[in-house]
Amino acid sequence: MPKEIASSESVLHHLDQHGTFNTQDYANNLGEDHQKIVGIVKSLEGLGQVVQVEQVTHKHWELTDEGREVARAGSHEAKVFDAVPPEGIVQAELMAAVPNAKIGFSKAVSCGWLRVEKPAGGGAARVCRRVQSVTDVVRLHLAALCDSPTADVSDKLKLEYRKRKLLQEVTSKSYTVSKGAEFTLSVEKPEADLTPEMIASGAWRTKTFKPYNFAALGVPPARGHLHPLLKVRAEFRQIFLEMGFSEMPTNRYVESSFWNFDALFQPQQHPARDAHDTFFVSDPATSLRLPAEYLPRVQQVHSVGGFGSQGYGYDWKLEEAQKNLLRTHTTAVSARMLHRLAQEKEFRPVKYFSIDRVFRNETLDATHLAEFHQVEGLVADRGLTLGHLMGIINEFFKKLGIEQVRFKPAYNPYTEPSMEIFSWHAGLGRWVEIGNSGVFRPEMLLPMGLPEDVNVIAWGLSLERPTMIKYKLDNIRDLCGHRVNLQMVASNPICRLDK
Numbered sequence: 001m002p003k004e005i006a007s008s009e010s011v012l013h014h015l016d017q018h019g020t021f022n023t024q025d026y027a028n029n030l031g032e033d034h035q036k037i038v039g040i041v042k043s044l045e046g047l048g049q050v051v052q053v054e055q056v057t058h059k060h061w062e063l064t065d066e067g068r069e070v071a072r073a074g075s076h077e078a079k080v081f082d083a084v085p086p087e088g089i090v091q092a093e094l095m096a097a098v099p100n101a102k103i104g105f106s107k108a109v110s111c112g113w114l115r116v117e118k119p120a121g122g123g124a125a126r127v128c129r130r131v132q133s134v135t136d137v138v139r140l141h142l143a144a145l146c147d148s149p150t151a152d153v154s155d156k157l158k159l160e161y162r163k164r165k166l167l168q169e170v171t172s173k174s175y176t177v178s179k180g181a182e183f184t185l186s187v188e189k190p191e192a193d194l195t196p197e198m199i200a201s202g203a204w205r206t207k208t209f210k211p212y213n214f215a216a217l218g219v220p221p222a223r224g225h226l227h228p229l230l231k232v233r234a235e236f237r238q239i240f241l242e243m244g245f246s247e248m249p250t251n252r253y254v255e256s257s258f259w260n261f262d263a264l265f266q267p268q269q270h271p272a273r274d275a276h277d278t279f280f281v282s283d284p285a286t287s288l289r290l291p292a293e294y295l296p297r298v299q300q301v302h303s304v305g306g307f308g309s310q311g312y313g314y315d316w317k318l319e320e321a322q323k324n325l326l327r328t329h330t331t332a333v334s335a336r337m338l339h340r341l342a343q344e345k346e347f348r349p350v351k352y353f354s355i356d357r358v359f360r361n362e363t364l365d366a367t368h369l370a371e372f373h374q375v376e377g378l379v380a381d382r383g384l385t386l387g388h389l390m391g392i393i394n395e396f397f398k399k400l401g402i403e404q405v406r407f408k409p410a411y412n413p414y415t416e417p418s419m420e421i422f423s424w425h426a427g428l429g430r431w432v433e434i435g436n437s438g439v440f441r442p443e444m445l446l447p448m449g450l451p452e453d454v455n456v457i458a459w460g461l462s463l464e465r466p467t468m469i470k471y472k473l474d475n476i477r478d479l480c481g482h483r484v485n486l487q488m489v490a491s492n493p494i495c496r497l498d499k
């Protein structure tokens, strides 16, 4: 039989014999740890009506460490008295000779045991006895209380000893246990679960079952957690949706050079198209299905110009445009979507956004990985100006909680004018670059077939930078990759960008 049940039963037997008992007394009698008895009583109480339990608080006096020392070796005043010889002693000498002499001395003087004599002709003060011998009552009292907390010492004195930090009052909790309505001498541990075996054997008929504890906290279910990037993405997405943008399909990590570069009027000798900057795909190495009626116009604008442009004047090669790569920006998606828009019978204004992964063959460091996420927005409409772009960017960043935005002229092959976006970083105390933007060039839009008076304004930024700022990470490897702390992912809070 398990030990715990045996103990429950011995407690029940004790109760049966005595009718009622106190847990502290019982523990003292058995020489058992009080908490262990309390544990058994509590589990009996949990059975229902077997026992009745009532808490009692109990105060008693206990000697402090100092009080115990006084009970053993005498009070400070008695020690000082004993150190004074019948012929008296120089006060300074006395004070140096006895520990705690200051307290002991003033007590001994106020008890009338000692006095101080100042020699008439000057010189050191002397301490002399006023009585032959003394009774150390304090020690006697404390020794008595040490033997029995109920010793006969007046409350007034106890309070005084408490003030002297010799005695302390201690509150203890114990329980008075009496028989309950369903008192029994043998307890069976109630079952917590109804098992198939109990049903099969019919044992369930005679078993007692633990009542449901509806107040118990459940086991937290195992579940997945959103990575911080996904939380911040959800916020960006919400902002775009609030502003009336719709999301572009970004499910194309592998893209042709054509859509990633050529359609964006990025010349084929451009350094970004180098293997040092771009990951080219070796299998399949090329895209063969490029839009047949659009492609010649792209070739034309690059090589000989047109649409009001003189072009770059070089020998544009189809093989270069066919090369597959991991897209270096989501502007490749924007190009596809704008081309598709141009195919519609009648032009209609659109507002598009995307948030997805892009890849760059970069040197890795604390803030750069070979892949990151781009947030991109564009608006296509008639007669849009740089003013519209600045206005919409201001509005967008205001929703992110960024009020101070500045623009700096920049260069992109596919936008003119182009602007880098800076925001004031209060923590760093300087303007930091947060994005890039511009008005798509006619060399990009007109070959697609968009009407001449249609302008497209666009901007892009990374998802990682605001996420790292928001979640106070200063190394991108703490956000992506094998070093990510999964506990960080599990416990980081939801994201509200404007708070």
Ligand code: PHE
Pocket: 328, 329, 330, 331, 376, 412, 415, 436, 437, 438, 458, 459, 460, 461
């Ligand atoms: N494609 C640009 C980049 O990768 C961002 C951008 C988007 C710039 C749209 C201008 C317009 O940085």
